[in-house]
Amino acid sequence: MALPQGLHRADVAERVDVIRVRPVAFDGRLMEVRIASQPSPGRSANEDFAFALPDLVGVLDGVSAPDPLDTGCRHGPSWYVRRLGAHIAAAHSQHDNAPLADLLGDAIAQVATYHSDTCDLQHPGTPASTVCLVRAGGKVLEYLVLCDSPLVVERADVVTVITDPRFAAAVTPLRAAALSGAHRIGSQEHAAGVRHMVTRQRALTNREDGYWIAAADPVAARHAVTGTLPMTGGNRVSRAALLTDGAAALCLFDGSTS
Numbered sequence: 648m649a650l651p652q653g654l655h656r657a658d659v660a661e662r663v664d665v666i667r668v669r670p671v672a673f674d675g676r677l678m679e680v681r682i683a684s685q686p687s688p689g690r691s692a693n694e695d696f697a698f699a700l701p702d703l704v705g706v707l708d709g710v711s712a713p714d715p716l717d718t719g720c721r722h723g724p725s726w727y728v729r730r731l732g733a734h735i736a737a738a739h740s741q742h743d744n745a746p747l748a749d750l751l752g753d754a755i756a757q758v759a760t761y762h763s764d765t766c767d768l769q770h771p772g773t774p775a776s777t778v779c780l781v782r783a784g785g786k787v788l789e790y791l792v793l794c795d796s797p798l799v800v801e802r803a804d805v806v807t808v809i810t811d812p813r814f815a816a817a818v819t820p821l822r823a824a825a826l827s828g829a830h831r832i833g834s835q836e837h838a839a840g841v842r843h844m845v846t847r848q849r850a851l852t853n854r855e856d857g858y859w860i861a862a863a864d865p866v867a868a869r870h871a872v873t874g875t876l877p878m879t880g881g882n883r884v885s886r887a888a889l890l891t892d893g894a895a896a897l898c899l900f901d902g903s904t905s
């Protein structure tokens with residue numbers, strides 16, 4: 648896995664918390680994995696999580712909760728994404744032939760048990776995370792995309808972006824309505840607009856008429872976008888990038904963050 652086009656080592660060198668090259672053997676070949684991440688501006692804890700196993704790579708992007716909105720959870724998104732990622736990896740280690748959606752569903756259910764006694768998991772703001780997974784086996788690359796962490800793959804010099812379109816479809820109108828004013832970022836008016844947007848967004852979480860994301864209900868895993876791509880032949884996957892929405896903004900659009 649390589650850093651995506653548009654995001655160069657020189658660009659990330661000043662911003663990364665972690666970047667490492669890990670050669671991983673699978674099916675007699677080597678896969679190079681590079682991981683780069685940094686906390687969101689204004690956030691002391693990194694609410695993203697990435698991991699690499701010999702044949703499974705994952706990126707999770709925890710949902711931030713703007714102050715002072717309640718979440719019903721005493722732990723927070725950073726706590727959640729680390730445990731969810733760790734349990735996806737653990738589930739894969741135990742059942743490496745299970746569908747990716749099953750691994751994710753098992754992990755969501757397991758993490759829920761860790762705070763069901765202390766937190767309100769029915770709260771609409773309960774910690775949640777996007778999920779992007781790829782598993783490289785013998786002849787195919789399996790993928791899973793849930794919410795707005797897209798997968799970018801390169802095959803025979805053709806780049807394809809695999810997305811879960813439901814989040815953008817549900818939230819873009821809310822974002823446009825809530826942030827349509829000319830209030831500067833950091834102003835009280837802008838913060839109030841964000842809180843209003845998030846409150847309305849939460850009402851669309853994990854609903855058929857909204858969008859799906861990993862949170863406390865394992866049913867969300869069944870709604871992930873999944874599929875396979877060839878790992879052999881002339882149309883095989885040569886490179887892939889698993890992106891949070893912030894990294895996607897850098898790589899896929901105009902090269903700036905918002």
Ligand SMILES: [Zn+2]
Binds near residue numbers: 720721762765766
């Ligand atoms: Zn909790």
